[in-house]
Amino acid sequence: MAKKPVTVTTSQGYPIPNPFETQRIGEHGPLLLQDFNLIDSLAHFDRERIPERVVHAKGSGAYGYFEVTDDITDVVGSAFLNTIGKKTKALVRFSTVGGELGSADAARDPRGFAIKLYTEEGNLDWVYNNTPVFFIRDPIKFPHFIHTQKRNPQTHLKDPNMFWDYIIQNQEAIHQFMILFSDRGTPATYRHMNGYSGHTYKWSNEKGEWKYVQIHLISDQGIKTLNNEEAVELSGKNPDHAQEDLFNSIEKGDAPSWTAYVQTMTEEEAEKLPFSVYDLTKVWPHKQFPLRRFGKLVLNENPSNYFAEIEQAAFSPSHTVPYQEASADPVLQSRLFSYPDTHRHRLGVNYAQIPVNCPYAKTFNPVIRDGAMTVNGNYGSAPNYLSTLENPVEFKQTGVNYQAKQEYYQGPALPFHWKVEGDIDYVQARALYKVLGKQPGQQKALAHNIAVHVANALPQIRQGVYKLFAKVDQKLSNDIRGEVEQINPKQTAGKCPYNHQKL
Ligand code: HEM
Numbered sequence: 001m002a003k004k005p006v007t008v009t010t011s012q013g014y015p016i017p018n019p020f021e022t023q024r025i026g027e028h029g030p031l032l033l034q035d036f037n038l039i040d041s042l043a044h045f046d047r048e049r050i051p052e053r054v055v056h057a058k059g060s061g062a063y064g065y066f067e068v069t070d071d072i073t074d075v076v077g078s079a080f081l082n083t084i085g086k087k088t089k090a091l092v093r094f095s096t097v098g099g100e101l102g103s104a105d106a107a108r109d110p111r112g113f114a115i116k117l118y119t120e121e122g123n124l125d126w127v128y129n130n131t132p133v134f135f136i137r138d139p140i141k142f143p144h145f146i147h148t149q150k151r152n153p154q155t156h157l158k159d160p161n162m163f164w165d166y167i168i169q170n171q172e173a174i175h176q177f178m179i180l181f182s183d184r185g186t187p188a189t190y191r192h193m194n195g196y197s198g199h200t201y202k203w204s205n206e207k208g209e210w211k212y213v214q215i216h217l218i219s220d221q222g223i224k225t226l227n228n229e230e231a232v233e234l235s236g237k238n239p240d241h242a243q244e245d246l247f248n249s250i251e252k253g254d255a256p257s258w259t260a261y262v263q264t265m266t267e268e269e270a271e272k273l274p275f276s277v278y279d280l281t282k283v284w285p286h287k288q289f290p291l292r293r294f295g296k297l298v299l300n301e302n303p304s305n306y307f308a309e310i311e312q313a314a315f316s317p318s319h320t321v322p323y324q325e326a327s328a329d330p331v332l333q334s335r336l337f338s339y340p341d342t343h344r345h346r347l348g349v350n351y352a353q354i355p356v357n358c359p360y361a362k363t364f365n366p367v368i369r370d371g372a373m374t375v376n377g378n379y380g381s382a383p384n385y386l387s388t389l390e391n392p393v394e395f396k397q398t399g400v401n402y403q404a405k406q407e408y409y410q411g412p413a414l415p416f417h418w419k420v421e422g423d424i425d426y427v428q429a430r431a432l433y434k435v436l437g438k439q440p441g442q443q444k445a446l447a448h449n450i451a452v453h454v455a456n457a458l459p460q461i462r463q464g465v466y467k468l469f470a471k472v473d474q475k476l477s478n479d480i481r482g483e484v485e486q487i488n489p490k491q492t493a494g495k496c497p498y499n500h501q502k503l
Contacts, residue, residue, distance in 0.1 A: 010037045011044070050311070051346045052101045055146055056112045059095030060105075060190060060243040061310035062250055064299035066090050066117055066260070072294040075213070075264055077206040077323035080119035081294065091116040091356065092299055093313055094190035094246070098149040104235035105242035106226060108185045109149075110176075113195035113217065114315040115297065116357075123359045125319040126215065127339070130187060131180075132196040134280045135173040139334035145170070172281045186231040188224035189245040191256040198280050199317075200327040203262075212265040212277055212327060214284055216291055217258040247302055255300035261291035278329035309356045314343040348372050389458065429472045447479035454480065455488040 008019040016037060023035035031038065053059075065087045072081055080088045095112035096103065111130040116123055135145055148166040152159040167173055179185065187193035195217035204210035226234065234241055249256060263284050270277035303309035316339030317332060326332045343351040349371040351357055358376070366384050383389070436442040454465050462484060470477035 011040055012036075053095075053346065054342060055097050056095035056114075057101045058099050058103050058105065059093050059112065059310065060246045061091060061093040061303060061306075061313060062246060062299040063301040063303065064090050064092065064255065064297065066115075067296045067298070068294065069259075069296055070292075070294050072262065072292075074205055075211060075262065075292075076203040078119070078124070078203075078321050079121050080117060080124070080321070089118045089360075090297060090299075091118075091309075091313060092297070093310055093315065094242070098146070102239070104239035106186055106231040106234040106239075108180060108228075108231065110180065110185075111187055111190065111193055113193075114313075115195070116313065116315060116319075118360050119321050120361055121321040122361045122363070123319050123357070124321045124324065125315040125317065126195075126197065127315045127317050127335070128195045128197050128215070128217070130193040130195060131176060131184075132198060132214075132216070132283045133176050133179070134198050134331065135176045136170070136331060137172055137276075137279045137281050137329075139331045141170065142331070142334070145173070172279075175281050183225040183227055184223070186226040186228075187242075188226050190242050191221045191246065191249060192219055192224035194218050194223070195258060199329050199332040200265075200277050200280070201332075202325050202327050203264075204323050204325075206323075212267070212270055214263045214289075216261040216263070217297060218261065220257045220259060220296075246299075250299060250302050255298050257296055257298040259293060260295040260297060261293050263289040263291060265289055278327060278332075280329060280331055308354075312347055312351075312354050312356055314339070314347055314351045314354070314357045316340050316343065350374055388464070389461070423471065426471050433473050433476060443476065444479065447476055448483060451480050451483035451487060455484045 008016045010016060014037075022038045023032040024030060025032065033039070066080070067088075068081055068084050068086045071084060080086060093112065093114045095114070096105065096107050096109045097112065098109050099107050113128045113130055115126040115128070117126070136142060145166055148159075148162040151157060152162060167177055184193075195215075197213075197215040200212045200214060202210050203213045238244065246256075263286075265277065265284065269289075275282045316336070317326060318336040318340060320326075326336055340351075347354060350373045352359075352368075353374070353376045364379065364382065366379075366382070366386055369378060369384050433443065433446075436446060450465070450469070454462055457465070462481075466477045466481050469480055
């Protein structure tokens with residue numbers, strides 16, 4: 001059968017018989033402003049670039065799944081980890097750190113190992129590196145440090161003075177720099193390296209017991225590295241060698257995988273460490289804190305569109321699920337802010353609506369609304385505040401993570417003004433009602449002004465209003481009720497404005 005020719009259309013669907021044709025006056029032009037397709041094509045092309053990631057700009061990604069291989073429920077209560085054999089869809093993006101989007105894959109640089117797990121309790125991002133430690137333990141140093149790894153502001157060249165000047169001033173970076181300048185500083189491919197949380201996280205189980213944890217993803221392909229000369233040569237010959245290797249391996253069915261392990265530490269053990277449990281320039285000794293296997297990560301599907309699915313992927317350590325949370329490590333705490341902040345800049349305020357970032361888990365958030373590129377229906381006609389009328393939110397308090405947070409919160413006791421017991425909110429309201437009583441007609445005016453507004457509200461809302469004002473003064477409540485029933489005795493305000501069925 002003859003192949004059906006592809007019909008080219010404008011962005012609005014109008015079929016274009018000859019896509020190379022432009023509308024012009026006569027044979028030699030000039031062009032016509034009415035040629036929507038030409039103008040649209042050029043205007044869109046002019047806007048094709050979005051900001052590249054400020055770090056980790058060059059990367060490669062693939063889909064796969066995470067499978068639970070061993071029972072870990074005594075450590076963590078997250079639903080996706082609750083049954084052996086349970087599989088969760090995953091997206092992984094590997095990257096180098098310092099180079100620009102077009103830089104060479106064989107650079108001497110840490111490698112990013114960012115994982116998005118699409119769980120039934122929302123998206124969980126494990127935003128890891130291929131090294132178990134990092135250069136800093138004070139977050140304010142991050143922009144200084146990264147600038148020294150980038151280009152000199154004048155020469156626009158990578159600068160060994162900047163690079164080493166930073167290290168000689170910041171001794172805590174020595175551990176990571178020694179890893180970086182070993183051959184592990186240039187992994188042969190993304191498949192032949194491990195992933196590490198680096199940071200200390202906190203996991204808790206369903207009973208509310210929590211532990212500090214570090215996660216390790218050990219390559220089932222083994223570790224392979226490049227020596228300095230091999231890496232330099234490869235950077236020239238094939239700057240995209242790691243992208244090519246990942247894509248081709250998956251394409252030919254050779255799916256790379258990693259075995260997941262957790263190290264756990266109690267609070268008491270943490271107190272006895274010779275370094276801080278929040279210091280990510282240090283590793284936890286494996287002998288004292290053995291690796292415990294719990295899962296496998298497999299990558300078996302290439303993206304069908306790099307820009308849509310990998311460039312637009314937005315990972316953040318703050319995208320988490322119940323029973324997994326950040327520790328008080330200040331670098332990690334700062335990252336919780338930095339990633340969504342950069343996503344809003346790089347991808348826009350609705351970055352979570354981009355399909356690759358969109359959770360499969362049902363979401364509802366009355367205040368995350370509108371904004372540029374709202375594309376998912378915007379929660380339809382559901383309330384845009386926490387409504388008592390048609391509240392589709394089922395509040396499920398696990399309490400566990402919240403409690404854990406309280407435990408390590410060392411700040412001062414909450415100040416008095418947050419204590420809102422009893423009827424403290426009515427004390428001054430009652431005093432005001434009394435003051436109004438001293439001015440002729442003012443108590444009545446208050447009741448009248450409220451009544452004309454409330455008269456249009458639904459019966460259950462009216463009842464709530466009467467109850468509320470009775471706490472100020474029963475007479476005020478009675479006056480409001482009396483007038484409302486006079487103005488609009490039958491409820492005629494129409495049906496509830498919300499229809500959460502559409503969610
Ligand atoms: C204060 C410390 C840090 C800050 C402020 C920071 C900030 C950032 C920013 C702004 C991005 C770009 C994200 C984007 O455009 O989507 C990024 C990417 C990334 N960071 Fe960090 N980072 C820090 C430390 C770390 C550490 C300690 C790790 C690993 C343990 C890490 C792993 C990654 C990875 C894997 C990516 C790439 C994510 C992707 O593939 O999209 N970062 N970081």
